Amino acid sequence: MQREKKLRALRRVLGDEQIKKANEVVFFCPRKECIDYVTKFNAPKLSVNLETDCFHCWVCEYKGRTLVPLLRMKGNTPELQEYLDELDTSKGPHVVEEKQYDVPVLPEEFRTLSHEWNSPYYKCAMKYLSSRGVYERDIVRMKLGYCESGEYKYRIIVPSFDEFGELNFFSGRLFYGTNPLRYLHGNFCKDIVYNDYLIDWNKPIVLTEGPFDVIKAGENAIALQGNIINENRKLFRKIVTNGVDVYFAMDTDAFKKQLEIIELFMSYGVESYYVNLFGKKDVGSMSNAEFLAAKKKAIKVKTGFDLLKIRIMA
Numbered sequence: 001m002q003r004e005k006k007l008r009a010l011r012r013v014l015g016d017e018q019i020k021k022a023n024e025v026v027f028f029c030p031r032k033e034c035i036d037y038v039t040k041f042n043a044p045k046l047s048v049n050l051e052t053d054c055f056h057c058w059v060c061e062y063k064g065r066t067l068v069p070l071l072r073m074k075g076n077t078p079e080l081q082e083y084l085d086e087l088d089t090s091k092g093p094h095v096v097e098e099k100q101y102d103v104p105v106l107p108e109e110f111r112t113l114s115h116e117w118n119s120p121y122y123k124c125a126m127k128y129l130s131s132r133g134v135y136e137r138d139i140v141r142m143k144l145g146y147c148e149s150g151e152y153k154y155r156i157i158v159p160s161f162d163e164f165g166e167l168n169f170f171s172g173r174l175f176y177g178t179n180p181l182r183y184l185h186g187n188f189c190k191d192i193v194y195n196d197y198l199i200d201w202n203k204p205i206v207l208t209e210g211p212f213d214v215i216k217a218g219e220n221a222i223a224l225q226g227n228i229i230n231e232n233r234k235l236f237r238k239i240v241t242n243g244v245d246v247y248f249a250m251d252t253d254a255f256k257k258q259l260e261i262i263e264l265f266m267s268y269g270v271e272s273y274y275v276n277l278f279g280k281k282d283v284g285s286m287s288n289a290e291f292l293a294a295k296k297k298a299i300k301v302k303t304g305f306d307l308l309k310i311r312i313m314a
Contacts (some may be wrong), residue, residue: 003050006067010048013070018044021050030073033060039188061303069269072243080110084241101189104167109150110157113139121148121176125156133287138215143200146175155184158211160223163196169225171211193235194223201238204245206275206295207261209254212284216291217249224250229261240268241260247276247298249291251282259310262301273298274310 011017023061028038029046037043037059046062048055048070048291055070057061063072071080111117113125114136125146129139138144145157153159153171158234162168169192171185199205199220208214214221222235229236239246250258262272275298281288286294301307 006050006053006083008068009071009083012077012079013073014046023049028208029057029059029062031062032055033062038287064269065267072269076241077275084237100187102187104169104186104188106145106157106159106167106170107147107152109147109152110145111147111238112143112145113156113168114144117150118237121154122146125175127300129156132212132284134212134215138175142195142211142215152184156178160192160211163199165197168192168196169194171195171225173200173212190225191234193238194225194236201242201244204247204273205239206247206249208249209251210282210284213249213251213282216283216286216288217295218288218292230264236265239265239270243270245271245273247273247275247278247295249283249295252277253281259307263304263307266301272301274301276313 007017010025010027014030016029017025017027025048026044027046027048028034028044034045034057037045045058046055047058048067052065053067054063054065055067062069067083068080071077071083074080085166105159111122113122113129116122129135129144134144143161145159147153147155147157152172154174154176156175157170157172159167160169169188169190170184171183174182174184193199194211194214199222203220206217207224208217208221209224209226211223211225214223224235231237248258248262250261260276262274265272275291275294277283277286278294280290283291299310300305301310
């Protein structure tokens with residue numbers, strides 16, 4: 001987005017700039033944390049660099065590396081959409097992997113677990129799910145199934161569907177036998193929004209690692225499936241565009257990666273919360289009640305200092 005177009009878009013959100021010097025413009029900060037200061041001192045402290053798109057309020061310490069958080073203050077406007085589109089293309093063309101992906105299709109041997117089958121393997125699969133704290137409501141909501149033969153023999157099938165209800169991924173979790181490969185999935189693209197059709201984008205979401213973590217996290221949870229999330233990923237762009245709050249509840253062995261992802265989302269103005277799992281290795285090893293209790297105690301991350309405190313506490 002051109003410099004003057006950026007400035008016009010910012011004026012629609014923040015009002016006229018009070019100071020303008022080269023690429024640096026300064027506005028009154030509209031955040032509630034600054035209302036008393038602005039009222040008392042009538043001093044603009046929200047500095048925006050139109051060259052780098054970085055901004056910083058010197059009173060409330062609100063800052064970011066793009067204009068997204070500021071432009072979103074007026075909602076999902078055409079200016080915000082245009083900025084997001086140009087921000088995406090300004091990073092250069094997406095790297096298209098040479099690897100070709102298969103279209104996900106459920107195995108021919110797939111049997112739904114919402115139906116009772118006269119089979120010892122069905123009973124074994126249900127026993128395994130029960131041991132993981134997964135019950136009938138979860139089975140129906142997540143459309144779980146299993147296989148007794150074929151490539152996914154003795155595996156729970158956990159599918160994912162896009163916003164239109166079309167299958168976009170599935171994985172198989174071993175429930176019987178000694179195969180060292182616990183999870184198995186095909187040559188499917190992971191740049192998806194996991195079970196998008198179940199997500200209410202008007203409410204906060206939970207980001208976690210795998211499908212069983214999603215089940216324990218309850219409503220509005222999305223699995224990363226080991227996927228690296230960055231600014232070019234569909235999930236990242238959908239979160240930023242919708243402006244939803246995000247609760248981060250990733251595996252304890254991914255602690256460093258989790259904080260890096262939180263920092264990235266914060267730079268785009270996404271309200272971020274760190275969920276402490278209190279010694280559990282992942283959400284899937286918790287009960288629903290344990291996770292909800294942990295979520296209620298989530299730490300809101302507003303500044304780099306908050307991230308530092310989390311690092312120290314870990």
